[in-house]
Amino acid sequence: MHICCANCVLYPVTVIKQQGVDLKGFWFNPNIHPFTEYKNRLDATRRLEGLWNLDVEYTDYYGLREYLRNVAGNGSGRCEYCYTVRLEESAKKAIDMNADAFTTSLLVSSYQKFDMIIDIGRMMQDKYSVEFYGEDFRKGFNKSRRMSKEMGLYRQKYCGCIYSEMES
Numbered sequence: 001m002h003i004c005c006a007n008c009v010l011y012p013v014t015v016i017k018q019q020g021v022d023l024k025g026f027w028f029n030p031n032i033h034p035f036t037e038y039k040n041r042l043d044a045t046r047r048l049e050g051l052w053n054l055d056v057e058y059t060d061y062y063g064l065r066e067y068l069r070n071v072a073g074n075g076s077g078r079c080e081y082c083y084t085v086r087l088e089e090s091a092k093k094a095i096d097m098n099a100d101a102f103t104t105s106l107l108v109s110s111y112q113k114f115d116m117i118i119d120i121g122r123m124m125q126d127k128y129s130v131e132f133y134g135e136d137f138r139k140g141f142n143k144s145r146r147m148s149k150e151m152g153l154y155r156q157k158y159c160g161c162i163y164s165e166m167e168s
Contacts, residue, residue, distance in 0.1 A: 002090040002104035003027050003056065006044035007148030007155050009105040011140030013054070016103075024097060025049070025056035028089045030063025031082040032160035038062050044154035051151065057097075059089065067161070075163045079113050082161060083120045091124040091132070101131035108137035108144055111159060 001016070003009045003025045016023050027045055032038040042060065049056045071078040087104060094102035104121070106112050114136065121132035148155055158168040 001025050002086055002102065002106070003045055004029060004086075004105050004109075004160070005041045005156060006048040006153045007144055008108045009045070009048070009144075010147045011108050011144040012103070012105050012135075012137045013052070015135070015137065015140065023055070024099070025054050026059070026090055026093050026102075027056060028059040028061070028086055028093075029160065030061050030085065031067055031078075032062075033064055033067065033162045033165070035062055035064075037156065037160070037165075040154045041156060041160070048151070048153060057093070059093075071161075071163075078161055078163055080116060080120070083113075083117050087117070087120050087124045087132075088127075091128040091130055094130045095128055099130065101133045103133040103135065105137075107135060108141050109159075110138050110141050114138065 001009065001012065001023055009025065013023060027042065029038070029041065032041055042058075045056065048054065070081050083106070086106075090102045090104060104117065106117050107114065118134045121134050125132035145155070158164040
């Protein structure tokens, strides 16, 4: 499971584990800016990993230059770029780990473009021949937020990119 942040992953992990599925987390978020925000989310995920004894692999890459090269002048296309980069890396990681499927905690947020995430996930499924598990976790969004507050996890105020920070 691609992990966008600690508070968004809480509900999906709960649901998937209740289904009896073995789960491994994957942190890869080169879209999160500025660096202090990136670090806060990374640290919160590491904290959650310890609290819940999760198995998480990290690709700790702060990709500001690459992100700006790909979205500068095309702020309206930024979400498609962000989803594609992270889901493609997640599909590759699923293959490397010999996993049956991959998914993302992005599917819990009512602020994300759910249909676009599903479409890109399916595109990566076809491209890499690994199943994309596209469950609608949005019904648990508020539960995830409550859980993260109770656990004292860092809770961000925007999706992660500099455009969304400006809009918030």
